Amino acid sequence: MLLAIDKVRKVFGDHVILDDLSLDVAEHEVVALIGASGSGKSTLLRCVNLLTEVDDGTIHLDGEEITDPRADPDLVRRRIGLVFQSYNLFPHMTVLENIMLAPVRVHRRSSDQARAQAMQWLDRVGLAEKAGAYPDRLSGGQQQRAAIVRALVNSPRLLLLDEVTSALDPELVGEVLTMIRELKSDGMTMVLATHEMGFAKQVADRVAFLDGGRVLEQGPPEQVLGDPVEPRTRQFLARIIEAGRL
């Protein structure tokens, strides 16, 4: 297993968000996390990226425990890319500078090398001519693709995507989805939280439904989204269909 989440618990105040949650992700696998708003999808991704500390349980990456307090979180994060719903590009840097920051400062690459690599990626996702632009001059979809590239130049073992399309207009969703589909065919291991069931169906090898702080049901997209076993999953999907998102 590339990622092994075992009985992870997270409590905010007296609110149990993750309740002994377990989830495994194999190499090259794409897992979609679905569940109601507030079910803990973002919290789980932040725990894996060590931005949030778990209150119990363990997380292993490539067989190494990353929740060990002796592990250096900076070293762990270099192997895990995280992309946020709100892009979080750095507004005072150009797109190129955003992307070069970690390779130069964290991985100590020469700036020529980092620039060449960044440009190669930007070219690939059709953003080459935006390299020198500041984020506020980009559309939402362009910003999100730039943010994904920024995570990718670290050559992560695992990419975490938190609702990367939900801040986008429907016409812009497509360009981000195309990019993620390409990453999948490159063999990138990904865990993505999403409210877009269509997206989950298209790219995920497995869908995991979060409810009550646990993975209540998981399996191939056709099964979980098409013929769920659990009544709670059915309810959730029924509401989604009502809202017109399936």
Add this chain to the structure above:
Amino acid sequence: MSRTPSTRQQERIAYRRGRAVRSVLLAAASTAVVGTVLTVGITGAPGWERVKESFFDPETAVEYLPEILQGLWLNVKLLVICATLAMVLGLLIAVLRTLRGPVFFPVRAMATTYTYSLRGLPLIIVIYLFAFGIPGLRLQGTPDVLWLGAAAITVTYGAYLAEVFRAGIESVHPSQIAAARSLGLSYRQAMRHVVLPQAVRRVAPPLLNDTVALQKDVGLISLAGPVDAIRAAQIGVAQSADFTPYVVAGVLFVLLALPLIAVTDWVTLRAARRQNAGS
């Protein structure tokens, strides 16, 4: 080729032009009226002749101008040195106050105490304490009174600037730090490359404002003895029994401040405009 505007638009343009001309004429007229009233009022006052002699005497002004200018050069040097050091000190204190974790408790507590007490303490008292208190200790290698005065100004303004920087740091959304950390940057790197550049940009207007205030307050060093512009003027006043040297020093201070004030206004305007542009 630009197309010809419609008659309606031409009407609008003509109307606006008419209004603009009217505004200029009105402004000119009202300025003339106010100016006349002020001139007549002041020069017509019973004590004007005496005031003119003892505050605006051209001969005295010319006589003491060189000394005052020489003193002003000291103010300029002090301004540059104190402003630079106060910025560095303020930034350092602001960053120290953001450190979390029990190890840093004493550092945090000291930084907080410093900003709280120095902001409450009048600068004059700090200058007296430094310039006269420290030499009183009779330590080996006590620096010159000039440097002690400069240190007093620096630590006082450092406290103000620390608060300005802190406000800037806190205005940067936590998601920016999360994004930086998720890329593998350490806390220090995230601060240095992501948080501080944004924070400093945001607080540039208040920072420059405090620098304008500092440029006036460096004159207080005259209280400790060094001959700056104010001290030179004071000597001139004592010698000539005429207040004109003070007016000369005052005018010079204003002239010195003008460029800095203009820059401050420009930066503030630009920041406001950028805010409105929604970035």
